[in-house]
Amino acid sequence: xxxxxxxxxxxxxxxxxxxxxxxxxxxxxxxxxxxxxxxxxxxxxxxxxxxxxxxxxxxxxxxxxxxxxxxxxxxxxxxxxxxxxxxxxxxxxxxxxxxxxxxxxxxxxxxxxxxxxxxxxxxxxxxxxxxxxxxxxxxxxxxxxxxxxxxxxxxxxxxxxxxxxxxxxxxxxxxxxxxxxxxxxxxxxxxxxxxxxxxxxxxxxxxxxxxxxxxxxxxxxxxxxxxxxxxxxxxxxxxxxxxxxxxxxxxxxxxxxxxxx
Amino acid sequence: xxxxxxxxxxxxxxxxxxxxxxxxxxxxxxxxxxxxxxxxxxxxxxxxxxxxxxxxxxxxxxxxxxxxxxxxxxxxxxxxxxxxxxxxxxxxxxxxxxxxxxxxxxxxxxxxxxxxxxxxxxxxxxxxxxxxxxxxxxxxxxxxxxxxxxxxxxxxxxxxxxxxxxxxxxxxxxxxxxxxxxxxxxxxxxxxxxxxxxxxxxxxxxxxxxxxxxxxxxxxxxxxxxxxxxxxxxxxxxxxxxxxxxxxxxxxxxxx
Numbered sequence: 001x002x003x004x005x006x007x008x009x010x011x012x013x014x015x016x017x018x019x020x021x022x023x024x025x026x027x028x029x030x031x032x033x034x035x036x037x038x039x040x041x042x043x044x045x046x047x048x049x050x051x052x053x054x055x056x057x058x059x060x061x062x063x064x065x066x067x068x069x070x071x072x073x074x075x076x077x078x079x080x081x082x083x084x085x086x087x088x089x090x091x092x093x094x095x096x097x098x099x100x101x102x103x104x105x106x107x108x109x110x111x112x113x114x115x116x117x118x119x120x121x122x123x124x125x126x127x128x129x130x131x132x133x134x135x136x137x138x139x140x141x142x143x144x145x146x147x148x149x150x151x152x153x154x155x156x157x158x159x160x161x162x163x164x165x166x167x168x169x170x171x172x173x174x175x176x177x178x179x180x181x182x183x184x185x186x187x188x189x190x191x192x193x194x195x196x197x198x199x200x201x202x203x204x205x206x207x208x209x210x211x212x213x214x215x216x217x218x219x220x221x222x223x224x225x226x227x228x229x230x231x232x233x234x235x236x237x238x239x240x241x242x243x244x245x246x247x248x249x250x251x252x253x254x255x256x257x258x259x260x261x
Numbered sequence: 262x263x264x265x266x267x268x269x270x271x272x273x274x275x276x277x278x279x280x281x282x283x284x285x286x287x288x289x290x291x292x293x294x295x296x297x298x299x300x301x302x303x304x305x306x307x308x309x310x311x312x313x314x315x316x317x318x319x320x321x322x323x324x325x326x327x328x329x330x331x332x333x334x335x336x337x338x339x340x341x342x343x344x345x346x347x348x349x350x351x352x353x354x355x356x357x358x359x360x361x362x363x364x365x366x367x368x369x370x371x372x373x374x375x376x377x378x379x380x381x382x383x384x385x386x387x388x389x390x391x392x393x394x395x396x397x398x399x400x401x402x403x404x405x406x407x408x409x410x411x412x413x414x415x416x417x418x419x420x421x422x423x424x425x426x427x428x429x430x431x432x433x434x435x436x437x438x439x440x441x442x443x444x445x446x447x448x449x450x451x452x453x454x455x456x457x458x459x460x461x462x463x464x465x466x467x468x469x470x471x472x473x474x475x476x477x478x479x480x481x482x483x484x485x486x487x488x489x490x491x492x493x494x495x496x497x498x499x500x501x502x503x504x505x506x507x508x509x510x511x512x513x514x515x516x517x
Contacts, residue, residue: 029425029428029429029431029432030428030431030432033432034431034432034435037432037434037435037436037439038435040435040436040439041435041438041439041445042299042300042303044439044445044449044450045300045303045304045316045444045445046303047445047449048304048312048444048445048446048449049303049304049306049307049309049312049316050307050309051303051304051306051307052303052306166283166284168284168288169283169284169287169288172288172291172292173288173291176291176292176295176296177295179295179296179299180295180298180299180302184299185299185302185303186299186302186303186305186306190302190306191302
């Protein structure tokens with residue numbers, strides 16, 4: 001029961017703290033404007049280059065933007081605790097680590113999902129693209145899996161943030177790697193050959209591919225293996241993140257570097 | 262003479278601070294570099310050399326814009342967090358003369374990214390820069406840098422009361438790249454965006470770069486870039502003084 005409380009209450013409080021507790025205004029530029037403007041940028045690049053269609057760029061960039069809350073929020077839940085000098089208190093508490101950190105991931109996954117869905121909906125509306133009405137429920141499901149996978153890599157980054165202080169730089173670097181390698185704006189087969197295997201190991205690649213197929217009218221059976229792979233990749237990153245958290249927490253205790261800012 | 266020394270010392274100190282910051286020194290180069298890569302990967306699909314060159318020139322300048330948006334938006338806020346804003350405001354040096362060298366330092370970091378993207382394009386995309394008039398091209402880059410630094414000055418004072426200005430600054434990144442025609446011809450954009458593009462100094466700076474690269478006269482675009490940039494400076498200086506006065510009157514200067 002305590003773990004359930006830590007999971008839900010702890011996670012929610014940590015998430016609210018990320019946004020200065022009660023100020024929803026920060027959502028506007030970070031969660032609403034960001035995906036729309038990135039979608040518009042690449043949709044117009046695509047139009048100028050005569051490559052792809054608007055729907056291709058809407059889906060790619062909306063899902064890519066799900067990585068922003070997925071990675072930054074997870075990283076800053078640890079960085080923020082350190083900045084507020086409460087990280088030591090969190091880590092000496094007897095709370096179990098899995099509900100403690102996964103509870104912080106849950107609102108992040110929901111936000112990532114919401115960000116990507118807002119991006120897709122507004123992209124479709126602004127650019128007058130067309131996604132079949134029947135495809136939306138499955139699109140929503142696949143986007144949720146993608147958001148989970150990005151929270152997984154965010155957990156790994158949060159762990160790294162225990163010893164590497166500059167979470168903002170790290171988050172941006174990983175976000176940019178996802179932008180270039182996951183087929184966000186160029187189909188994997190059109191990327192240089194060496195980039196595809198890298199992209200296949202990253203979150204979002206398979207979710208983006210599956211969402212595009214669903215939007216083009218594919219049935220669930222055609223995309224289920226891609227979604228399963230995305231889920232597996234997300235789970236691997238979550239496990240990696242939890243293991244790294246335990247290991248790096250021990251290391252930062254041994255070297256007394258936990259509160260160093 | 263004293264004023265010039267103050268500007269130079271402030272510029273040099275701030276540039277050194279930023280160069281050693283991973284967020285400003287490294288990311289301000291890496292971020293536009295990767296977005297330029299993503300844009301050029303899209304253009305590469307059809308492998309049109311003219312389109313690649315068009316995008317390559319604009320992509321080179323993306324970093325100058327990046328150097329200002331997030332960092333200039335948080336400039337005053339960082340002074341506030343560091344507890345030095347009151348000292349800066351209380352100093353006999355006008356506030357504008359403290360902020361300007363900082364935004365010029367940021368823009369100088371943008372010049373690093375220009376060089377980095379040009380070399381990166383050459384190496385990764387086999388896209389050597391073809392420029393007919395190098396003096397005009399270099400002058401255009403410097404003018405774009407100058408005017409974007411003045412935009413940073415305007416941005417820094419405009420968002421002084423917005424607690425989470427960094428998010429607003431970040432949100433300006435993509436619209437700027439789009440509206441200024443860095444990697445997309447303005448003719449592709451809806452007609453109603455044209456006046457917005459003309460009001461942004463980098464639009465003229467990038468146009469001057471392209472004119473110089475094509476061997477055409479960049480002077481009109483350069484003059485427009487300078488004029489719009491100076492308008493930013495005048496507006497920012499006026500607005501900065503008013504906002505500072507207001508913050509002092511209401512005792513809100515140090516509120517974070």
